[in-house]
Amino acid sequence: MLAGSRVLLTGATGFLGAHLARRLVAEGCWVGALLRLGSNTARLANVLDRLHPLSGDLLAPDTLAEAMRVSAPRYVFHLAAHGVDRPLASATDSVQTNVQGTVNLLDACRAADLARFVYVGTCYEYGDGSAPCREDQPVAPANYYAASKAAGWLLCSVYHRVHGLPVATVRPFQAYGPYQGCRLLLPYAITTALRGEDLRLTPGEQVRDFVHVDDVVDGVLTAATTPAAVGQTINLGSGEGTTVRRAVEMALDVLGWPVPAHFGALEYRPGEVWDLRADPRRARELLGWQPRTGLADGLRQTVGWYRAHLELALRLPSS
Amino acid sequence: MLAGSRVLLTGATGFLGAHLARRLVAEGCWVGALLRLGSNTARLANVLDRLHPLSGDLLAPDTLAEAMRVSAPRYVFHLAAHGVDRPLASATDSVQTNVQGTVNLLDACRAADLARFVYVGTCYEYGDGSAPCREDQPVAPANYYAASKAAGWLLCSVYHRVHGLPVATVRPFQAYGPYQGCRLLLPYAITTALRGEDLRLTPGEQVRDFVHVDDVVDGVLTAATTPAAVGQTINLGSGEGTTVRRAVEMALDVLGWPVPAHFGALEYRPGEVWDLRADPRRARELLGWQPRTGLADGLRQTVGWYRAHLELALRLPSS
Numbered sequence: 120m121l122a123g124s125r126v127l128l129t130g131a132t133g134f135l136g137a138h139l140a141r142r143l144v145a146e147g148c149w150v151g152a153l154l155r156l157g158s159n160t161a162r163l164a165n166v167l168d169r170l171h172p173l174s175g176d177l178l179a180p181d182t183l184a185e186a187m188r189v190s191a192p193r194y195v196f197h198l199a200a201h202g203v204d205r206p207l208a209s210a211t212d213s214v215q216t217n218v219q220g221t222v223n224l225l226d227a228c229r230a231a232d233l234a235r236f237v238y239v240g241t242c243y244e245y246g247d248g249s250a251p252c253r254e255d256q257p258v259a260p261a262n263y264y265a266a267s268k269a270a271g272w273l274l275c276s277v278y279h280r281v282h283g284l285p286v287a288t289v290r291p292f293q294a295y296g297p298y299q300g301c302r303l304l305l306p307y308a309i310t311t312a313l314r315g316e317d318l319r320l321t322p323g324e325q326v327r328d329f330v331h332v333d334d335v336v337d338g339v340l341t342a343a344t345t346p347a348a349v350g351q352t353i354n355l356g357s358g359e360g361t362t363v364r365r366a367v368e369m370a371l372d373v374l375g376w377p378v379p380a381h382f383g384a385l386e387y388r389p390g391e392v393w394d395l396r397a398d399p400r401r402a403r404e405l406l407g408w409q410p411r412t413g414l415a416d417g418l419r420q421t422v423g424w425y426r427a428h429l430e431l432a433l434r435l436p437s438s
Numbered sequence: 439m440l441a442g443s444r445v446l447l448t449g450a451t452g453f454l455g456a457h458l459a460r461r462l463v464a465e466g467c468w469v470g471a472l473l474r475l476g477s478n479t480a481r482l483a484n485v486l487d488r489l490h491p492l493s494g495d496l497l498a499p500d501t502l503a504e505a506m507r508v509s510a511p512r513y514v515f516h517l518a519a520h521g522v523d524r525p526l527a528s529a530t531d532s533v534q535t536n537v538q539g540t541v542n543l544l545d546a547c548r549a550a551d552l553a554r555f556v557y558v559g560t561c562y563e564y565g566d567g568s569a570p571c572r573e574d575q576p577v578a579p580a581n582y583y584a585a586s587k588a589a590g591w592l593l594c595s596v597y598h599r600v601h602g603l604p605v606a607t608v609r610p611f612q613a614y615g616p617y618q619g620c621r622l623l624l625p626y627a628i629t630t631a632l633r634g635e636d637l638r639l640t641p642g643e644q645v646r647d648f649v650h651v652d653d654v655v656d657g658v659l660t661a662a663t664t665p666a667a668v669g670q671t672i673n674l675g676s677g678e679g680t681t682v683r684r685a686v687e688m689a690l691d692v693l694g695w696p697v698p699a700h701f702g703a704l705e706y707r708p709g710e711v712w713d714l715r716a717d718p719r720r721a722r723e724l725l726g727w728q729p730r731t732g733l734a735d736g737l738r739q740t741v742g743w744y745r746a747h748l749e750l751a752l753r754l755p756s757s
Contacts (some may be wrong), residue, residue, distance in 0.1 A: 133492065207600065210541045210593065218537055218589060223528045257576045258592070266596050270537060270589030273577070278584050281526065281709045390600045 120344040122147040124234075128192045129153045129177065129224065130198030131170065133438055134299045135239065135291065137162035138332045138340060144169045146340075153177075153199070159436040162298045162423035172276030177220030183227035193234045194343050197224055200262030204293075204302045206243070207390060210263040218274065225278045235285050235343045236275070242292040242328070242356065242395045243267040248327070250360070250394040254290070254352045254401055267357040270351070272358075278437075279350050283373035287348035289339055292397050296332030296415065297424035300437040308367045309425045310432055312378050314435030318371075318396060319384040323364030326394040328356040331412035341406045348405060356397025357410045369415060373422040439663040441466040442450070443553075446509045448496065448516030448543065450489065452757055454558065454610065454617045456481035458515060458658060462489045467657075471507030472496070478755040481617045496539030496688045502546035511661050512553045514545055521583030523621045523757040525562070526709060529582040536586035537593065554604050554662045555594070561611040561647070561675065561714045564590040566675030567656070569645070569713040573609070573671045573720055580709035591671070598669050606667035608658055611675030611716050614736065615651030616743035619756040622736075627686045628744045629751055631697050637690075638703035644725045645713040647675040650731035650739075660725045667724055675716025676729045688734060692741040738748045 126143055130136035131152035143150045144166055151171045154160070160167055173189060175182030178200055178382045201216035221238070228236055241360055245252040246259035260266040272288055279286040280295060311318055337354040343350045361369075373378060402408045412420075426433050445462055449455035450471035462469045463485055470490045473479070479486055494501030496518055520535035521527060540557070547555055564571040565578035579585040591607055591650060598605040618625045630637055657674040661667045680688075683701055692697060721727045731739075744751050 210545065211538065213539055214538050214593070219530065219533050222533055226529065255576060256572060259457070260592055261599055262596060263593070266592040269592055270585070273579055273585040273588055274533070274582070275531075275582060277579060277709070280580055370744075389671060390596065431752075 121340060122158050123193065124194055125149045125192045126194045126196065127151045127153065127186060127192035128196045128198065130200065132162060133198060134150070134157045135294060135332060135335060136198040137298055138296070140170060141166045141199065142336050142340065151186060151192065152390060153186050153280055154345060156376065160433065161435050177216055177223055179226065179428055180223045180224070183223055185392040186349050187231055188229045192231065195228055195233060195236045196239070196339065196343070197237065198239045200268060202267070204300060206264035207260035211268035213263040218270045221271035222274055225274065225284065228273065228284060229282055233348070235287055237339060237343050238272060238275045238286055238288040239339060240264060240272050240288050240290040241268050241297065242273065242290050242397065243392065244290065245395060247392050249394045251358060251398040252354065252395065254354055261392055270297045285349045287342040289342050290352065290354050291335045292328035292330050292395060294330055294332050294335045298423050298435060300435045301433060302437040304363060305370055305421065305424065306432065309370050309422055310373070310429060311428055312371060312374050313426060315378060317378050318380040319366065319383050320380060321363070321385045321387050322383045323362055325363045326360040327363060327366070327390060328359060328396045329361055329366060330356055330410050332416040334410040334412055338406065338408045339400065341408050345406050351373065351405060353402050353405060354399060355402060355408070356399055358397055358399040360394065360396040361414060366414065370418050370422055371432040373419050416431060440513065440659060443513055444468045444509060444511045445513045445515065446470045446472065446505060447515045447517065449519065451477045451479055451481060451755065452517060452611055453481070454651060454654060455517040456617055457615070457655050458517065459489060460485045461655050461659065467719055470505060470511065472505050480750065480754050488516060496535055496542055499542045499546065502542055506546045506550055511550065511575070514552060514555045515558070515658065515734055516540065516556065517558045519587060521586070523619060525581035525583035532582040532586035537589045540590035542594055544594065544603065547603060548601055552604055554606055556658060556662050557591060557605055557607040559591050559595045559607050559609045560584060560587050561609050561716065563591065563709065564714060568710050569715045570677060570717040571673065571714065572717045573673055578678065580711055581712035586649055604668045606661045608661050609671065609673050610654045611647035611649050611673065611714060613651050613654045613659050615740050617754060619631040619754045621756040623682060624685065624689055624740065625744065628689050628693070628741055629748060631690060631747060632679060632748050634697060636697050637648070637686070637699040638684070639686065639699060639701050640704045640706050641702045642681055642686060643684045644710060645679040645680060645715060646682060647715045648680055648685055648733050649675055649729050650736040653729040653731055657721065657725065657727045660727050664725050670720050670724060672724060673716040673718060674721060675718055677716055678716040679713065679715040680733060685733065687716065689737050692738050701737070
């Protein structure tokens with residue numbers, strides 16, 4: 120349904136954004152990618168020449184107006200965010216990029232003829248509420264990043280209700296796959312093991328709902344093209360919980376345990392969240408979406424990619 | 439319990455803030471009031487000389503650090519906000535003052551030895567969720583002001599959870615009383631009637647939980663001094679719903695109907711919220727608080743004040 124459509128994408132240099140950019144190009148879309156000057160485009164190396172880079176910044180409204188004018192999009196995918204990899208680094212940076220930046224983009228979109236504005240939130244907005252996480256339960260973010268993403272979501276909802284902007288929100292759970300930055304759990308474990316160094320980890324009892332990035336991209340695209348998604352918030356998760364420790368062990372199983380993993384060498388982070396599993400029903404009912412790649416298969420593919428691209432992986436931006 | 443304490447107050451020039459300032463002074467507190475240059479202090483006319491004005495701005499972190507240094511507070515009451523009177527005027531102003539400004543204040547408070555940081559939210563954070571509104575139900579703000587206040591609340595929660603800041607949040611319902619700006623419903627109706635002009639109003643079917651400002655101040659102070667309030671969000675409402683139309687009619691009853699009221703002359707506002715009644719149980723259980731002034735008595739007192747201070751009332755800032 121998206122084939123041939125004009126699309127504006129923010130966050131294209133990020134992990135999920137680069138996968139989405141690649142898929143949109145493959146679907147035959149005209150893809151305008153809002154890029155800040157000097158962005159690290161390492162993840163876009165093999166697709167950048169088929170994108171239309173639009174120099175801009177979420178915090179410079181005039182550049183957004185110009186990006187909207189040049190791209191004249193029917194679909195906007197808003198993925199740019201601060202703090203994915205360091206959720207307690209800076210409340211101000213998270214608020215500015217994720218709240219004010221989202222408002223600036225929403226304002227730039229008000230006059231546009233959009234079929235859909237997809238806001239990509241995060242399972243971390245749920246925080247330590249009850250798992251499985253239902254979209255209609257209260258958000259309870261435990262760090263600046265998650266709080267600012269939830270704030271951006273609240274503002275998207277206002278623009279939908281008051282201005283009729285066709286917003287759909289997805290909340291990916293623990294996405295993983297190729298091109299993820301090495302500060303995050305699985306890439307850290309995989310690349311460190313590939314380099315022959317011991318793993319230093321928390322005890323790893325946190326439960327996460329791991330979803331392969333290709334499945335997340337499917338969910339994002341389906342939310343963009345399914346009429347019933349407008350005005351809705353939809354989890355992209357499997358509903359299955361796996362401890363961080365188990366996920367790392369599964370990755371090391373694929374690698375043949377070249378190094379030991381020291382679980383408990385690191386302390387848990389402030390604001391740690393213990394159980395993030397999706398209630399996956401709304402995605403099934405509204406979008407007909409569910410993940411197709413199980414964790415074991417996904418990890419084999421992912422480990423294979425990092426093995427083949429270790430040099431590149433170590434040069435990726437962290438988020 | 440607050441007597442003699444050092445206090446820092448933001449939003450002292452506002453409706454609720456000025457009442458709180460007056461009460462804190464009466465309780466014998468040292469009250470530092472963060473004031474922007476050129477603020478309209480009409481509401482503080484009879485108390486300003488007993489406050490300690492601290493020139494500053496929520497968006498200028500260095501002025502907050504200086505205000506914290508000078509006031510060395512044990513209690514911080516954060517009431518300053520943008521958009522109370524015009525909740526859809528500017529998403530950017532609401533985000534900057536109510537989210538970034540709150541973050542700046544929270545950051546300034548991290549190193550302080552606070553007994554309590556009271557965040558004054560709003561019933562509008564609930565939006566058109568189900569009434570009666572319970573503190574643990576999802577927020578669903580319907581305008582920029584309410585969304586930004588909910589965002590500020592989420593960030594307060596993070597500073598409580600991660601940094602141990604002793605935050606307590608109250609959510610006043612429909613506060614009314616002397617010194618409220620004439621753009622708001624009851625002051626508009628009362629002052630317009632006092633001037634002999636017809637009232638032009640919406641149909642007025644919206645249900646609100648009216649609470650006299652003196653009761654709200656009681657609730658704010660109790661949240662500051664009750665240990666069990668830390669980390670909690672607490673409604674300040676009666677649980678009783680009254681339509682806007684009925685409240686205006688009650689005020690006109692007190693005045694003897696000097697003018698007609700044209701209900702339906704105005705359209706409802708975008709993002710109108712239809713039913714905002716508190717579930718009042720948590721306030722009773724945690725704080726032992728409930729409103730003492732019924733609407734009929736409160737309106738008699740309020741109308742009396744506007745009658746005696748009409749000139750002043752018309753000069754008040756709108757929020």
